[in-house]
Amino acid sequence: MARAEYVPVTGSVLAWARTEAGLTREGLAGRLRVEPAALEAWEQEIEKPTKTQFKQLTQVLKRPSAIFFAPHPPKPGEVTAAFRRGAVTDPDLNNEYQQLRSARHYQHIAEWLLRESGREEHDRLPRASVQSATARHSFAASIRDALGISFAQQCKYTSASVALKAWKNAVEQAFGVLVFQFQFPNAKATRGFSLPSTEAPVVVLNSAFNDQARIFTLFHEVAHLLLDDAKICHGWAPPESATRNERWAEAFAAELLLPRTEFVAKFRSRVTAGSHPTPEQIRSLASTTKVSARAVALRCIELGLAERRLYEEVVEALSGIDYKDSGGGGKGETTPYRRLREVGALFPSLVLRARDDEIIGHYDVLRYLDVSTAQARELESVLQGQG
Structure with missing residues (x-):
């Protein structure tokens, strides 16, 4: 009879990943079909999971296997979100945290892949401070120059949808900002939010809003990343009631666009x-x-x-x-096109490149992108066509 192989995970990282997934020790143990005491022993590094149990762990917690061997979990407070709210007053944001967890999940994967690859192919976003109008004007102009889209080109786009895609791609390619578009349970409560990161900053846009509104929100969120500002604040606040940073973000987005x-x-x-x-x-x-x-x-x-x-x-x-007309919403899309609409081109490109560099395997690709083998091939073909 073959002896079981055991995997030496870092207990504190396992406990962190479980908490981030919103699972109690009993809840995760039930998903793995082990006793809570066994899971506690793994987290305290008294015992180790078997190779089979470890594979189940990565699947349930949706984390890359290598993260469980890190010496410690990310520092508390490394990732916070700045929610940008819509016209709905006093919204219940509890449901919005599913979108936050999804964005953080993708961000953690991207950060790990970038560290493992040792590559830095994008300029990092510069840091800004709340400046005079003259300084803000110069800063917005320099960011726009880096994006490579002129005002004349902006006006020539055949539709706001085409313009949004161009702006998203430019932000991803110029500065390595991951731009996601998610459906929010409370469709009109939140315009978007941002997740600062040295390696993989994230902007999330609410797909309930029309393309023109999302374009402005994209650069409002980029402004908050430039300020390294993670405050929760309201979008479209009247100038007299907005915070100083919020006014700067609004003015920066308007100046750039x-x-x-x-x-x-x-x-x-x-x-x-x-x-x-x-x-x-x-x-x-x-x-x-x-x-x-x-x-x-x-x-x-x-x-x-x-x-x-x-x-x-x-x-x-x-x-x-500001809102999309009812109907439409990607009906008839294949899964690869839907995934690209939701998570953009940069994240799948990082995943596929990591596979080519043998940092991750084929089944990691399927898990991270939530696609089948055939869908992964189609998605890769679409990306190559866009390149």
Whole structure:
């Protein structure tokens, strides 16, 4: 009879992974079909799981096997989230933490793969501080230059969907920021959130919002990553009620997407000099620039092109402007295309490259991407076509 092989896991890492998965010791023991006392012995490093039990552990906790051999778990507080809320007041965010756990799960995998590969193929996001308008203008311009999308190109995109895809890819490729799009249980409560990280920063967008709103949220969240700011705060807060960092993030996103010189020229081509813009004119500018009407209104006010009442006029006249029309939502998509829409191109690329470098195996790829073998082949083919 063959002797069982035992795996020397780090107990504190196992306990951390169990807690991160939201499982009690009894809950995880039940999933593994072992006694809670046995699991406690593993966490205290008195005993070790068998090779079969270890494989079950990685599958249940959805962690790369190598993480259980790390000397210690990530430091508490290394990853926090800054939720950006929508128009719903006092939302119950308990359900949103499933999206947070999913994002952290992908982030941990990406961080580990990047460390194991020893590669650093992207520039890291610089750090910013809350600066004067002049300094913010220069900072936004430098980030935009790094992304490689001009204002003229932005206006030429055939749809906001095409523009969103281009901006997401640019952010991932230029700075290694993982951009995810998830469905949130409380669809209109949260616009998005960010997860700071030296190796694999994350931005999560709420797919309930339309593409123009998500484009603005993307750069609002990038701004919070630049500030290394993990505060929970409200999106679209009126300027007088927002925090200093929140105002900076809003202004940075507007400055990057609607640069002063180009935007003023576009505005003056649509609005008669000296007149107050109408909500329909703002909608037209938003459609042209592929940015939300709220953001366009705020930018007009900031640049002195309109009175402060414009914002409320736009919100009142264009009810529901930030949300997608009902229906659609990726119907008819194959799983590989759905996965790319949800987790972007960078994360699957990291996973597939790690397989090619023999850091992980074929079944790790299937588990991390939640696909079958055939779906993995299709996903890889799509990525190669995009490259």
